[in-house]
Amino acid sequence: MALNTVTIPGLTSVEMLHWSQYIQQISGIHLDSTKTYLIQTRLGSLLRKTKSTTWSELLSKIRNDVTGQLRNELINSIATNETSFFRDIAPFELLKNKLIPDLIDRRAKEGYKRIPIRIFSAACSTGQEVYSAIILLKELLGDLNGYDILVTGVDISDRAISQASKGIFSSMEVARGLSPDRLSRFFNALPKGYKVKDEYRSLANFKKANLLAPILPFNEYDIVFCRNVAIYFEAETRRKLFQGICNMLKSEGSLIVGSTETIAMMNDTLNAAYHHNTVYYQKSDAHVSAGIHSASKQNQFNTFFQPNQKHNSIV
Ligand SMILES: C[S@@+](CC[C@H](N)C(=O)[O-])C[C@H]1O[C@@H](n2cnc3c(N)ncnc32)[C@H](O)[C@@H]1O
Numbered sequence: 211m212a213l214n215t216v217t218i219p220g221l222t223s224v225e226m227l228h229w230s231q232y233i234q235q236i237s238g239i240h241l242d243s244t245k246t247y248l249i250q251t252r253l254g255s256l257l258r259k260t261k262s263t264t265w266s267e268l269l270s271k272i273r274n275d276v277t278g279q280l281r282n283e284l285i286n287s288i289a290t291n292e293t294s295f296f297r298d299i300a301p302f303e304l305l306k307n308k309l310i311p312d313l314i315d316r317r318a319k320e321g322y323k324r325i326p327i328r329i330f331s332a333a334c335s336t337g338q339e340v341y342s343a344i345i346l347l348k349e350l351l352g353d354l355n356g357y358d359i360l361v362t363g364v365d366i367s368d369r370a371i372s373q374a375s376k377g378i379f380s381s382m383e384v385a386r387g388l389s390p391d392r393l394s395r396f397f398n399a400l401p402k403g404y405k406v407k408d409e410y411r412s413l414a415n416f417k418k419a420n421l422l423a424p425i426l427p428f429n430e431y432d433i434v435f436c437r438n439v440a441i442y443f444e445a446e447t448r449r450k451l452f453q454g455i456c457n458m459l460k461s462e463g464s465l466i467v468g469s470t471e472t473i474a475m476m477n478d479t480l481n482a483a484y485h486h487n488t489v490y491y492q493k494s495d496a497h498v499s500a501g502i503h504s505a506s507k508q509n510q511f512n513t514f515f516q517p518n519q520k521h522n523s524i525v
Pocket residue numbers: 237238239289290291292293294297332333334335336339364365366367370419420421422436437438439442
């Protein structure tokens with residue numbers, strides 16, 4: 211019988227529990243028992259490819275794979291990489307009309323000749339958020355020579371990061387959020403798809419990493435986008451994520467979350483700020499001088515999502 215006609219076995223509730231514990235352990239992504247179908251639909255081909263006859267057998271192969279390749283395939287299949295250029299336009303208006311002008315003013319007052327601008331895209335997927343920020347900076351600032359710009363994108367999916375690094379997008383992907391004018395100014399046409407022009411690609415930096423691992427840099431970024439990833443995590447994991455992100459921000463740095471996400475704080479670590487109808491969070495000076503690595507500063511976030519948010523939805 212051809213391998214691809216082999217019937218996919220069902221998943222018992224005990225197997226689902228083991229899968230969900232493992233996925234949460236390696237990525238933070240929380241799948242409850244209602245997401246059994248996701249394992250079956252997204253990992254069926256991996257089951258066949260590895261000639262596993264049960265879901266437990268496949269899980270054990272993934273756990274024991276010293277190359278890490280099966281684990282990568284699991285993450286690539288389970289993570290939802292949905293994104294688009296200039297997604298939910300408001301954060302980019304905020305960047306253009308408030309965050310970047312304020313940052314430049316601050317740095318100019320501090321005496322910088324060549325102004326550093328450091329932006330971090332947490333869970334950047336295939337890179338559209340990173341390139342949207344770069345397009346916006348170019349349009350806003352014109353000649354970029356007076357600026358030292360780096361936009362860093364991090365994602366746990368090596369497949370997503372590989373596409374982001376190449377800066378190559380299909381016609382369908384560029385049609386989602388890019389005007390024809392922006393497309394011709396910032397991309398070169400390929401026989402199939404479009405590639406970000408080198409001068410803009412060079413302002414981006416991509417890395418495969420788990421945002422929950424203790425590797426995030428400290429006090430390095432002016433602006434962090436962390437959108438549409440915390441929705442896949444449970445409350446405790448979200449707290450950990452935002453603590454790490456808060457540590458990454460410089461004094462007066464800003465955090466932008468997704469349009470349906472919000473962070474409620476229990477102290478003065480990150481303060482909600484408003485620009486027109488857009489909310490963002492700003493790190494106060496006091497927090498940096500108090501030393502944000504201290505144990506007493508841990509677990510100080512009470513992260514929640516607005517009532518219309520669909521928790522932990524992965525589709
Ligand atoms: C829905 S996309 C969001 C993309 C982009 N931020 C946006 O809003 O358009 C969610 C991304 O989170 C990534 N992700 C999930 N868990 C992660 C983790 N623990 N560390 C880093 N990235 C993660 C997934 O691989 C996926 O690309």
